[in-house]
Amino acid sequence: MPKVGIIYGMENTFPSALVDRINGKNNRDVTAEHIRIGGVKMAEPSGYRVIIDRISHDIEFFRAYLKNATLNGTIVINNPFWWSADDKFFNYALASKLGVAVPKTVVLPHKSHPPGTTVQSMRNLMYPLNWQEVFDYIGFPAFLKPFSGGGWKHVYKVNSPDEFFNAYDQTGTLCMTLQSAVNFDEYFRCYVVGREKVRVMKYDPKQPHHLRYVKDGKASSQELYDRVVKDSLALCTALGYDFNTVELAVEGGVPYAIDFLNPAPDADVHSVGEENFEWVVENVAQLAIEKALSNEQPQMQYHWGHFLKGEPAKKTAASK
Numbered sequence: 001m002p003k004v005g006i007i008y009g010m011e012n013t014f015p016s017a018l019v020d021r022i023n024g025k026n027n028r029d030v031t032a033e034h035i036r037i038g039g040v041k042m043a044e045p046s047g048y049r050v051i052i053d054r055i056s057h058d059i060e061f062f063r064a065y066l067k068n069a070t071l072n073g074t075i076v077i078n079n080p081f082w083w084s085a086d087d088k089f090f091n092y093a094l095a096s097k098l099g100v101a102v103p104k105t106v107v108l109p110h111k112s113h114p115p116g117t118t119v120q121s122m123r124n125l126m127y128p129l130n131w132q133e134v135f136d137y138i139g140f141p142a143f144l145k146p147f148s149g150g151g152w153k154h155v156y157k158v159n160s161p162d163e164f165f166n167a168y169d170q171t172g173t174l175c176m177t178l179q180s181a182v183n184f185d186e187y188f189r190c191y192v193v194g195r196e197k198v199r200v201m202k203y204d205p206k207q208p209h210h211l212r213y214v215k216d217g218k219a220s221s222q223e224l225y226d227r228v229v230k231d232s233l234a235l236c237t238a239l240g241y242d243f244n245t246v247e248l249a250v251e252g253g254v255p256y257a258i259d260f261l262n263p264a265p266d267a268d269v270h271s272v273g274e275e276n277f278e279w280v281v282e283n284v285a286q287l288a289i290e291k292a293l294s295n296e297q298p299q300m301q302y303h304w305g306h307f308l309k310g311e312p313a314k315k316t317a318a319s320k
Contacts, residue, residue: 001028001029001030001031002029002030002049002050002293003030003033003048004022004031004032004033004050004051004052004289005033005035005046005048005051006032006033006034006049006051006053006054007035007051007052007054007055007056007062007066007073008055009054009055009058010269011268013092013268013269013270014268014280014281015054016289017269018032018052018281018284018285021282025285025289030292030293032288033214035048037061037065040064043068043071043072044068044072045073045074046069046072046074048074049074050288050291050292051066051074051075051077052074052077052243052284053078053080053263054264057083057246057264063080063084066080067080070278071125075294076242077284077287078241079080079240079241079269082241086261086263086289087147087148087261088146088148088149088259089105089107089147089148089177091235091260092177092239098234098235100256100257101257102178102229103179103180103256104137104138104180105138105177105178105179105180106177107135107175107176108168108176109122109125110171110173110174110175110176111168111171111172111173111174111176112172113175114172116319128151131161133191135164138178138179138180138300139180140160140161140181141158141181142181143156143158143178143179143181144163144171144177144179145177145179146176146177147175147176148175148261150261154171156170157181164178173191182249182251182256183251184249186202186219186220186224186249187202187203187204187247187249187250188200188201188202188228188248189201189203189212189213189245190228190246191245191265191276191283192232192233192235192236192241192243192245192246193280193284194290196320198232199279200215200225200229201213201217202217202218209271210270212271213271213276224250224253228248228255231246231248231257232246235260241263242286242287243263243265244260244262244265246259246262247259247262261270267281
């Protein structure tokens with residue numbers, strides 16, 4: 001019988017609800033459980049057909065476990081190889097290639113040398129940096145934020161060069177981006193499940209965390225709603241994420257993609273609300289069951305690109 005497993009950290013409501021929902025469907029062919037992991041033997045199958053990952057971005061041990069599971073044919077939501085390789089600056093560049101509106105963004109050198117590096121390590125870096133060129137391109141106000149990160153950590157709103165340098169001086173060895181601010185009049189956070197289903201949620205990032213999801217919030221027009229759905233699907237399809245949230249800030253009727261590297265998105269009932277919680281539990285449960293029952297067994301060689309596609313490996317003649 002195919003098994004679905006879930007690994008998670010401090011969150012409480014979503015993991016248990018998901019396991020209970022899958023098992024509550026009384027599907028004799030699929031069962032779900034909370035995973036318990038000890039020492040992981042290399043190249044040994046995990047025993048799970050599907051694993052839903054909620055924590056490996058914080059725990060390297062879990063990321064190693066999931067890569068090993070993927071090597072042996074487990075479907076991991078979301079793919080640990082792509083997640084490991086991804087960053088927000090690349091995502092912004094990708095979005096621009098897809099025709100999705102994004103604010104102007106520049107990635108900046110580290111303020112302080114990363115551990116184990118010296119001035120000589122930076123010999124390819126322009127010095128002094130042409131800051132005025134950066135400011136002219138981005139404009140103010142702007143947001144200084146990590147090129148890859150989450151939870152609104154180390155994010156600074158800056159209104160002038162002086163404010164920028166004051167914030168930049170606090171970033172240490174973090175790699176940061178500077179991004180044009182969007183003076184939004186509408187803001188949405190969208191669950192995207194299976195690269196097919198989208199839950200558009202009105203969202204207010206200026207509010208305390210537990211008040212950010214706006215009850216009964218709707219897009220101002222059907223045209224805007226359709227654009228938000230279309231852009232959310234385009235981004236998640238290109239990135240290969242089966243469970244993600246996409247944040248879009250609307251200015252002048254244009255939805256700008258602000259944040260869409262959220263492969264373990266907030267799904268706590270106390271923050272997202274009962275209706276959104278019910279939607280995401282049901283749709284992730286359906287996705288996990290569908291993948292668990294999938295008969296796909298592609299004949300693949302060992303190649304990093306296949307892992308990025310979520311395809312299990314098979315020995316080639318030369319490796320037997």
